[in-house]
Amino acid sequence: MGACSGKSGGDKQQAMSKEQKQLAVNKFEVGPNIFVNLKQGDITDTYIINKILGEGSYGQVRLVQHKKTGQQRAMKQIQKKKILKEQEDAMFSEVALLKDMDHQNIVKLFELYQDSQNYYLVTEYLNGGELLDKLTKLSTFNERTAAEYMKQVLSALSYCHAQNIIHRDMKPSNIMLASPDPKSPVKVIDFGTAKKQLSGESQTQVIGTPLYIAPEVIDKNYTEKCDIWSCGVILYQILTGKFPFDVKVQSLQQLFNNIKSGKYNFNSKEFTSLSFEAQALIKSMLSLDPKKRPAASEILNDPWIKEKAKEDKISLDVMNDLGKFHNESNMRAAILQLIAGEMMTNEEKDQLNQTFQSMDKNKDGQLSKEELIQAYTQVFNDELKAKHLVDDIFTQIDQNNSGKISYTEFLVASSKQNTILSKTKIDQAFKMFDKDGNGQISKQELQDIMCGVDIDNAQWGQIIAQCDKNGDGIIQYDEFANMLLQTAKK
Known part of the structure; x- marks a missing residue:
């Protein structure tokens, strides 16, 4: 079994705790989740703790810097003595959801630590601020800007809903910008109240932020369509500066009555000055009957989104690189996914993101064989040739045999080799594995970073052998680099 300790401690096999086993997968399937589990030890061995970004009743959020790579991240510190058992359960539920999520508009979870006093959640550092704050500071704001941001939010929700996950607390403060750059992508955050549901199952727990809560949530009988309602309120607020219902109330019950009334302010000057398409979309998202609300995937094809x-x-360049990708081992694929997920910049991903989203016709955040065949048929004007190529692509890229290509799998396969495998990125990746800095990677260090996997010693030996060419049981830098730089394109 793999152990998750804060420090490398030789090759002694350590047993996983109950919490670690719950978060781990029991076979080596390549995906971002193999790098996330509950780690024991002193987080300051790995991170330099910097300024406070925010404070709450549970603890603090701080800016931290990875000692080996220099990367800045956000660390949420949760004091164990200040959280109730149900809050602790909610934290582990959030981790379990986030570690498996793979979408460009959802905050990325990197690590989870604990010591005797605290839990520490380490995520990507989003320093662009809240979306609503950004919009209020713009000198010029129009429907095109709103549509661009809402498209990204709905893309994240479409992915979640395809995975049967309801966010349940969509509000402006949970929509962040990755950076201050004007072209910065949006990131949906805070999955602490999110819920994975069985298909067709209704939820009954009243949860969320009152101003953005859907009528059916108040009535304790709801599905993922509650997220669409919340986004309808957000879109109305973004475009008009107001709420669609009266919020000047004396009590929470009065606010809930206003929300459930089905009578919303669609006659104000601010609302009627919007384009017909914007008005129609907002009205549909705020339908009192959840069944009449469009799905997130349908809104992404709405005339307002399409036009604005x-x-x-x-x-074609990206598709050409995708078709030429070749991989020899799942160890190499795992390291490439680590690099793509944690080290590539938003600028390096931009063109890849556009191609991915354009090919993702059903908007579930993954690429099916049918979607790839459709895209390559348009390129070749030859469906048979497209089918043969797509079969080859899936053999090389679909590392977890899911029958679909995930976002990170696509990034790995479609990136230019001199981008994803620059010397800087290879050096950073090696340093992340080489925890004690002695210039080589032991089996224990490999287990420490791939701590989301719960497999036996024999399987770990097979994984190391893919990289350890001289058979000494240790991975040297040259072996690591040579494995990554082996012919990546046919």
Whole structure:
């Protein structure tokens, strides 16, 4: 079994705790989740703790810097003595959901630590601020800007809903910008109240932020369509500066009555000055009957989004690189996914993101064989040739045999080799594995970073052997680099 300790401690096999086993997978399937589990030890061995970004009743959020790579991240510190058992359960539920999520508009979870006093959640550092704050500071704001941001939010929700996950607390403060850059992507955050539901199952727990809560949530009988309602309120607020219902109330019950009334302010000057398409979309998202609300995937094809938001264009260059990708081992694929997920910049991903989203016709955040065949048929004008190529692509890229290509799998396969495998990125990746800094990677260090996997010693030996060419049981830098730089393109 793999152990998750804060420090490397030789090759002694350590047993996983109950919490670690719950978060781990029991076979080596390549995916971002193999790098996340509950780690024991002193987080300051790995991170330099910097300024406070925010404080709450549970603890603090701080800016931290990875000692080996220099990367800045956000660390949420949760004091064990200040949280109730149900709050602790909610934290582990959030981790379990986030570690498996793979979408460009959802905050990325990197690590989870604990010591005797605290839990520490380490995520990507989003320093662009809240979306609503950004919009209020813009000198010029129009429907095109709103559509571009809402498209990204709905793309994240479409992915979640395809995974049967309801966010349940969509509100402006949970929509962040990755950076201050004007082209910065949006990231949906805070999955602490999110719920994975069985298909067709209704939820009954009243949860969420009152101003954005859906009528059916108040009535304790709801599905993922509650997220659409919340986004309808957000879109109304973004475009008009107001709420669609009266919020000047004396009690929470009065606010809930206003929300459940079905009578919303669609006659104000601010609302009627919007385009017909914007008004129609907001009205549909705020339908009192959840069944009449469009799904997130349907809104992404709505006339307002199609007309106002930037169109995602397929890059022939990206598709050409995708078709040439070749991989020899799942160890190499795992390291490439680590690099793509944690080290590539938003600028390096931009064109890849556009191609991915353009090919993702059903908007579930993954690429099926049918979607790839459709895209390559348009390129070749030859469906048979497209089918043969797509079969080859899936053999090389679909590392977890899910029958679909995930976002990170796509990034790995479609990136230019000199981008994803620059010397800087290879050096950073090696340093992340080489925890004690002695210039080589032991089996224990490999287990420490791939701590989301619960497999036996024999399987770990097989994984190391993919990289350990001289058979000494240790991975040297040259072996590590040579494995990554082996012919990646056919």
